[in-house]
Amino acid sequence: MQPTSLTLYMQTQRALYAQALPDKIAALESALQQLDSVRDAQGKDAALSALALAHKLAGSGGTFGFPDVSEAAAGMERILLQGPTITGHLGNNDRSAIKAGIQALKAALAGSAVMPPSVQTTDLVAPDNSQLQPARPTRLLHIVDPDSQPARQLADMLKRGGYESRIFSCPADAAQAATQDPPAAILATIALSTNTLQELTTTAAPGKDGAIPLIFVNGDTAFQTRLKTVRAGATGYFPQPVDMHALTALLDHVTSPEPARPYRVLLVEDDEALAAFYAGVLQTAGMQTCVVTEPSQIMAPLIEFQPDLITCDIHMPQCNGIELAALIRQQPEFVRIPIVFLSGETSLDKQAQALSKGGDDFINKPVTPAALVSAAQSRARRYRDLLVADDNLRISEERFRLVFESSLDGFIQGLADGTVLSANPAACAMLRMSEQQIREAGIAGLVDPADSRAVAMLRQTGGRGELKCVRGDGTRFPVEISSSQHLSRSGDLQISVVLRDITERHLAEQQIMQLNAELESRVDKRTAELSAANQELQTFSQALAHDLRQPYIAINGMTRLLEKEIGTGLSERGSHYLLRIRAGVSQMNERTDSLLALAQLSRMQTRREPVDLGTMAGMVLKTLQQQNPERAVVTHILEFPTVQADRGLVLHLLNILLSNAWKFTSRQSQAQITVGAEPVTGGGLVFFVKDNGVGFDMAYVDKLFTAFQRLHSAGEFAGAGTGLATARRIVMRHGGRIWATSAPGAGASFYFTLAEGGSR
Structure with missing residues (x-):
């Protein structure tokens, strides 16, 4: 049903109700006459029958635009509750009051024939577009921040989640860009002045594609700051430093390309006309409905329809709404489904009892369409959010379980007093004990008592270090541990300890140290040998230089003596030979000096x-x-x-x-x-x-x-x-x-x- 047809639908339902109203009043009058003619048990049954008819008129009259009918029927309902349903007969005062009530009903019926429709429809809220319409497929974000550097850093981190970002220094620029290419969401990291909030609210205002989600990132965590963002229509608020996982999760939620299925409301109402009216109003708001008029038939719709919300009357035959709510809450799979009571019950004690038995809200009849739709959307949306949170928690717990069971490192969870709650297979294999044996030993029984570092490491968050642990057979071995502390759901301080057997590492380190010691010994030995060899080489080179120079000097001197001895009798050829001998001796001497210099160069510091x-x-x-x-x-x-x-x-x-x-x-x-x-x-x-x-x-x-x-x-x-x-x-x-x-x-x-x- 389209929202534009709501007024016509309301007029039609009122006309049908007005058409059936004389028969309803006549049925009530007949039941009251029967009550006046019987006594005791039959009288109590007749009183309960008349009470049910009066209750239906009291609840439905105002809803369909007949407030006088509701008022008159509610008066008769109070009379029946106070006397006949207990005594089984009408007293004189009751009889007079009932007669006056029937006359008031007939007068209200006569007066309503000439009155215009009075059903309220103008305050009916529109469907929640963010939940019922497909979200934008785009992954474009607008970041409004006057400081470009942190904005770019935020954009880089969001890019890892698959989002493209455009950065604007003021809301006006973002608003102009949004008219051309609307973003999936707006992230504002600016000072929250009144003008700024107005500009951002205008930018995110609903257009042809619906409202643009507005998310604030701010360093202020004060209540008034958060309140300002709520009044500006913010979808989310993240204090700095930003939790990128939570921010990305929210963006994924509001920009999901898959349309959310309509909210499903299960209506439990014994008045068929009123149930049909409620269903029509909720369908107008884009919801799916399922009507149950017999409380005993509720189990099949609960399982098959899978409602996001249950509405229920209190006064129903065979099983009242309070009993029905308690019955539903007995089943774990339905514990979290919200239950809203729609009833004309005015007793505060009864209302409190209804809420204590499993109800989440109580709305007095007559119920206006706006109140019905608003309550349904709010409760169903909260239930959907809880389902998503449960799914995320379940996935997180499953991931942890897989890591816990398949980890190659030992993993032990315990309490602050040393009690062991669980141990993974790797810890059992490492300690050569069953999980039950580890629980019986406790954390203190797993650590070498002579190791004084254990208590300090286990008591501090982020404790890291090496300890000696004790296996089931009494052998001790080195482990590297990492411990952390956290609170359980019940508020108990728990300790998580990761154990890694480093026996092989210690053996490798000892081997390396031994090899290093051997290497140092070898280096020292080789260094000594090399020093000795260098010393011998230096001694040899000095001796060689001395021994070689002596023949050079002798040859050179002999050639000069020979030249002097022969004197003028030396031929030109003989003189040439002597010069050649001297040149060769000089060259040999020069090469010897060069060779010695080259050898000495290698030894110089x-x-x-x-x-x-x-x-x-x-x-x-x-x-x-x-x-x-x-x-x-x-x-x-x-x-x-x-x-x-x-x-x-x-x-x-x-x-x-x-x-x-x-x-x-x-x-x-x-x-x-x-x-x-x-x-x-x-x-x-x-x-x-x-x-x-x-x-x-x-x-x-x-x-x-x-x-x-x-x-x-x-x-x-x-x-x-x-x-x-x-x-x-x-x-x-x-x-x-x-x-x-x-x-x-x-x-x-x-x-x-x-x-x-x-x-x-």
């Missing part, structure tokens, strides 16, 4: 300090120019940073690289040498020395930094062949690397790096 490479390179180039004044070499020293390096070693490095560049550019008419540094991807610097000398073939680059490997003959360019090997060793001592690029006749470029943030 580096001492890092700030070094200006640019200044140092300038000094080296200046010295080279002074040693070779006849050469005109163009040098470029680019900007150098200060580096952390060993000053002596880096000076030696620059001497090698710049001396090579000076040497291999000697055949160029316009020699050029460039020194500098350039940044590399990922940070750091690469230092370089570039020249335009003779260059080399890259095919032999692997030999470049090897001792005594020369890419040019000694006749072309002098040298011992150990300079670049020494340079490589210096760079490696600084944790860097060195390389070169070149081509024959195109010069050479040498690059090197220094580790440990070599530049600053």
Whole structure:
């Protein structure tokens, strides 16, 4: 039934009721006449029959627009309750009052024939769109917050729940955007001034798609602040910090794309006309109804119809409403269904009794359509919310049960006094005890009494640490525990303890410690052996240098004596041979010195300090120019940073690289040498020395930094062949690397790096 047809429906029902009213009054009059003609038990039965008819008229007359009929019938009902239903006959005073009541009923019936309909329909509330209409399928949210940073953080967290958000600094901007693309909900995190609340309320006002849910997020938890949001029509209020799980659950609820099924109301009313009227009003509001006129027939509809609400009269034949409510509450599956009494009963004691037996609300007849729909929607909505909460709780408990039973860690729940309530299979296997044995032992019986840390860990929330536990066979083993405390539904302080057997971890740690000790012993031994070997090598190199130099000196001296002895009789060829002998001796001596220097370099301790490479390179180039004044070499020293390096070693490095560049550019008419540094991807610097000398073939680059490997003959360019090997060793001592690029006749470029943030 559409809401627009409610007035017509009410007029039709009133007309039908008015048509049947003379017969109802006549039936009551006949029952009263029968009561006046009998006595005792038959009189009590007749009084109860007349009482039921009077009760129906009292309850239905006002509902259908005949308040005078209800008033007159209610007076007769009070007379019947006070005397005839107890004594079984009418007294003289009762008889006179009953006669006056029948006349009042007939007068009310005669007066109602010329009166316009008086059924109230203007205050009927509209159906609850948020529950009965499909929610918007969109997942778009509007966040109103003048501070964009927390708004973006909130939007990022909501995005994980599948929501897209648009952020607005003021309600006016959000309202303009909502006219083009209405959001699923509005989240407001702004100061709750009067103007702000009015703007937000206007933005969320019902449109063609219904009202937009309005949710407030605010740091104020005061009662007055929450009251303001309720008056603004808020769907929810979340204090900061926001419980994102609860917020997402509410958003999922209000933006669910699946339409909620209509509320279902089970009407228990022995007056068929009144029951039909109630059903029509509720159907007009979008609800489904099921009518039961015989209380004894209620069980099948309870099971099949699955109502969200039960309405019930109190005064009914065979079984009154109070008894029916108690009967329904005896069955656990129906304990939570709300029961609302619709009755003309005015006794406060009776009303209190009805509520104590399982009723949730009491509405006096006559019941207006607005009051009926409002009560039905409120109670049914609350029942639906409780069902959702129960489902969530059931799912949560099932998840906990699955984790509890399948966890590889032991899980024990107990009370603060050490009583064990439950233990999972992993705990039983770990302790080698049954769950019953664990309960009998208690928490104190599971922990090594010699371990003093147990009590402190179990009494604090979030306690973590390692303990010694005792198995059923008396063996002790190490565990890692995590304990927490919480209140049960009954208010008892409970303790949850997670146990993890770390026996294998301890064994592994002991093995690692033993291996570390063995490794340290081996390292010490190897270090001693290496130190001894280095000492022997140093002694050997010094002895070798001394022993090799003596023959060099002797050969060189003998050649000079031989030259002096022969004198002028020495031929030109003999003189050439002597020079060759001296040159070979000199070269052997130089190579011996270079080899010893290279060996000593590996044993030197580096001492890092700030070094200006640019200044140092300038000094080296200046010295080279002074040693070779006849050469005109163009040098470029680019900007150098200060580096952390060993000053002596880096000076030696620059001497090698710049001396090579000076040497291999000697055949160029316009020699050029460039020194500098350039940044590399990922940070750091690469230092370089570039020249335009003779260059080399890259095919032999692997030999470049090897001792005594020369890419040019000694006749072309002098040298011992150990300079670049020494340079490589210096760079490696600084944790860097060195390389070169070149081509024959195109010069050479040498690059090197220094580790440990070599530049600053």
